Amino acid sequence: MSYEAIALTMFASMMVMLFTGQRVFAAIGAVAVASAVLLWGGGGFELAFSSAMKLMRWYPLLTLPLFIYMGYMMSESGIADDLYEMFHVWSGGLRGGLAVGTIGLMVAISAMNGLSVAGMAIGATIAMPELLRRGYDKIMVTGVIQAGSSLGILVPPSVVLVLYGMIARAPVGQLWLAGAIPGLMMAGMFIAYIVIRCRLQPELAPAMPAEERAKITRADKLRSLRAGIWPLLIFFSMTGLFVMGYTSLVESSAVGAVAATLAALVKRRLSFRVLEATVRKTLGISCMFMWIILAALCFGAVFDGLGAVRALESLFTEKLGLGPWEILILMQLTYLIMGTFLDDTAMLVIVAPLFVPLVASLGFDLVWYGVLYTITCQVAYMTPPFGYNLFLMRAMAPPGIDIHDIYRSIVPFVGVMILALVLVMVFPQIALWLPGLVYGN
Structure with missing residues (x-):
């Protein structure tokens, strides 16, 4: 044979x-x-x-359980709930303001956890009931939560990029920095879409009633800002110290885990129940990934x-006569198709042994390609019929939202993601500028 x-x-x-x-x-x-x-x-x-x-x-693998622990500690201790309350107070007066705040919450959760599942769980349990209660369109709400939760695999510390770095032998620190600007850019594009759509169709997302806004004093707004201080301090202690060169990658993950625990302790929310739930979930997710x-x-x-990699390269370049960019686009389409029935980790495991060496041989940057892969996974997460996020949302959504609503809700957000993917492909410096600035590449 x-x-x-x-x-x-x-x-x-x-x-x-x-x-x-x-x-x-x-x-x-x-x-x-x-x-x-x-x-x-x-x-x-x-x-x-x-x-x-x-x-x-593989020493950097120690970051995996530490970052997962940090995210679950923030979630289980209720610090994420306080953060959403802050967004609610400050953005409720804008049409679609709570939806914008939900995207902000998802970015914050992504920066603390690195998993899309955590963002989806928090969005479905905290944000969705509040948005629906205030008269937001159910299709808009489900789309916002699914799109926002997908940022968890792109914004650092992304667990998916850690796995990609392991398989591709790419530096995880550079991958994280490469995902930061595209992730924030995509969040900004989501927010721009929400604001424009709600301005054109005000009935989709009514603003907070005037009488309710009147009850929120300036002191209340300033007091709510304290909810954002702890996540900011944790994120700075973790990412800021790493970027400035004071800590290594593994050390920064340990700092983040300790900072999250201290935050829960200072806020008097570090109970045995919280600690047990956090450790149990961390152990389960970490073992699964390993x-x-x-x-x-x-x-x-x-x-x-x-020698399958060399055979595949010969098939594309010699027998089919495809150019480097044609091969790259074909690979991205493969990920999109596979994403309709597999999750991001399974796709990476199945295809990476073939595609990653091929990407390197074609002369593309592996750090840049890691960002492309992750964005493509985000699109695949929300692509019918078997997108991973679609079924997570179906499991968490209230009875009034069916699978047809969920499918319809993701169409405009998938379009925004594809636009972001094209921008990063055409302008690689969107992903490579920050790693080059920090590492001097």
Whole structure:
């Protein structure tokens, strides 16, 4: 059997395993180990062991549980609730102001957690009931929360970019900085869309009633600002010290975790229940990601041994005669299609062993491509019929919102995301300027 046929058989076997409902890491790891044993005999077992040791020796991986812990501590202690109250007080007088505040909340949660699931959970439980109670259009509300929560995988500290850095051997610090400006740019584009849409269709998002605004004094507004002080201090202690060179990547994650715990303690919200829930959720998410990374490393090692990457490069450049940009666009379309039925981690594990070396051989920057991959994942998260965020929203939405409303709600936000993706592709410095400024590249 040719190497190309072996590679196709591995992919087909993996997809069959995934469609049977097996866990992602189990399906991918089992195919990788079985293929290694069939190809190289008993020595193939060493691939999995070698990948495990490689994972254990990867020092930046320590950031993963620390950042996840920090985000859950902020969520479980109620600091995120206080933050939304601040946005509510300051932006409620604007048409669509609470929706704008929700995007602001999502950016803050993204900067504290790095996962889209956390933003979705907080948005659905805190923001959605308040928006619906104030007469906001249900389709607008579901779209805002889904779009805002997707920022969690782009704005640092992004867990997805940590996984990409592990697989692509790209510096995580540069990846985080590369995702900052595109993430804030996308949030700004969401806000601009909300403001313009609500100005054209005021009935979608009524402003806070005048009598209610009158009850909010200047002292109340200033007092509400204190809710934003703690997240700001935590974010500065984590990211600011790292950017200024005072702490390393792992040290900054430890500073963030300690700062979040101290914030909960100072606000007298650090109970045993909060600590237990935070640690339990952190352990579950961290273990899941580590198993997936292990499976990805093993799968990638088998592919590298087969020479599948070189075969794919030869297919695109020599047999099909495609140029570098045509190949890049084709890869992005592949991610979009896969995103209709897989989550971002599974897509990265399945395709990265092929695409990342190909991107490097075509002369593209791997840090820049990491941002493109992440934005494409955001689009795929919200693309019917099986977008990851769509089903999360369906599980968390109140009875009055059905799956058809959820599908309709994401159309304009997906358009904004695609526009942002095109801008970053055409102007790579949007992503590369900040890493170049900090690291001097």
